[in-house]
Amino acid sequence: MKIRIAIVGYGNLGRGVESAVSFCDDMELVAVFTRRDPQNVDTHTNVPVYHIDKAIEMKNDIDVMVLCGGSANDLPEQTPELAEHFNVIDSFDTHARIPEHFANVDAASRKGDKISLISAGWDPGLFSFNRMISQAILPNGNDYTFWGKGVSQGHSDAIRRIKGVVDARQYTIPIEEAVEQVRSGNNPELSTREKHKRVCYVVAEDGADLAAIEKEIVTMPNYFADYDTTVNFISMEELVANHNGIPHGGMVFRTGVTGFNGTNKHVIEYKIQLDSNPEFTSSVITAYARAIYRMYTDGARGCKTVFDVAPGLLHPASAEELRRNLL
């Protein structure tokens, strides 16, 4: 009996889940739900598309509902709403609001006698539990996180709002000297400017004041002012040809010492390089969908996070096979 998955929201993330599920022999995608007119949504695998209002009447046909909406506007309401009727998983990534979101989703899941998991993905997600495990192993030490090289949607949007800008991509890039200092175990103190730089590719309107646009970008508070920022003006053709992907990645380091005199240094590094941020995130979510369904059939209820999931539950193989082949 395969785990019956449904997707809510058919954007980049939803399409990524559709693809990830297709490569999992123990899962099948049974429905996509959308707020749009279902007639206008063509799925890659021809899985049926329904309006989101039809979801609850299909509650007995779905084992885990994967919520692929945005953290700003969709998930804060959608996840608790659906958590009462379905086992649900989301990738809520507004770090500061996680405790509040957790409380809301937990209450709904418990009311409906269901399980849920919030904030699956890589950050929050894989990065979170690597930071956490490494802290537990090396209590005397420091954490460092670097993001990129990757496209930041928020920073790209901020540039697009500037007068005279047609389109833009912003890459967040770790500064290699800082990474090497951390990797060497030197425990450097690093300012914001020393850790990351920002590189922008901007398509401007004909006749726009390029110097003014550049100045507005590099001095923008919160987004760019604290970083060394490079602005490149390019044509729309070049943007489409060279900057149409959604790569991302990053590194989590823990550097610490052990021993009574604290002289033995250790460095733990977790690094990912992703051609497609949404497809990788979807793949993480899909593995966690498997895990929470197993926890549900084993009696677990309420809201979970990546911290609560035993890693063996993520893998399709049995516990016995995992011990024999992967331990």
Add this chain to the structure above:
Amino acid sequence: MKIRIAIVGYGNLGRGVESAVSFCDDMELVAVFTRRDPQNVDTHTNVPVYHIDKAIEMKNDIDVMVLCGGSANDLPEQTPELAEHFNVIDSFDTHARIPEHFANVDAASRKGDKISLISAGWDPGLFSFNRMISQAILPNGNDYTFWGKGVSQGHSDAIRRIKGVVDARQYTIPIEEAVEQVRSGNNPELSTREKHKRVCYVVAEDGADLAAIEKEIVTMPNYFADYDTTVNFISMEELVANHNGIPHGGMVFRTGVTGFNGTNKHVIEYKIQLDSNPEFTSSVITAYARAIYRMYTDGARGCKTVFDVAPGLLHPASAEELRRNLL
């Protein structure tokens, strides 16, 4: 109420656990057990030392027994024997015999209504679950593991058994070109010789036939014949001055593709660099001792592995704090 830890076996690993526990506010070391005469064992923290025969009469004073013996001769008998009376954890690392060891320890723990965890450490351990999680996330891909730079005790011992050799250290070193090929996502096929090289530092007897020793090393089946091996003859003084540490480390990679046409590549890398292999291993074991004691108080029984432990249980902070500060 602190978690009361006891150590069985006071070698490098046992001393590492003593140190690791001293940095955990929620744990206290209450006893060291030894097969030697306890009078002759001086602990760093002056924790009481008892003969191993006294262990069972102290079963009510100990929450988790950390077994620090060797996988070849000690643990196969010691872990099941003590698992009937104590919650126990070991670092059993003979991969091929894990299923058998698991079965024996599981039966003993269940008989005594206790919990146990085998094969804690970094390989098996952290490397195992990184390989496993990454496979679960990227089912279309390849695994690569590199070990080192680090001292291999088994290979050093093999050299010491050669006629005319006084002492020796053998370093296993990943070949940087192979690592870079993997890191670039090229999915190379790598032979044993292409992945690691071996570098040996040998102290020979006065007048020994150095050419014969070198030939015996580099042609030794299983240990050296399949690798490019370099032999350096050095003085005992130099060995003690420059090769007295026990560094180790390594990397686990998963490289894979996502998407229906499989064009988006991803690389996950987990890398550790350790000044002291035994002190780091002890630190991992200590965190897992905390985790299994929490699982025990929550009702779990029988033998576990790193695959069965929810990561949040490793960290001293509460689930709520972890969600707020680390997710």
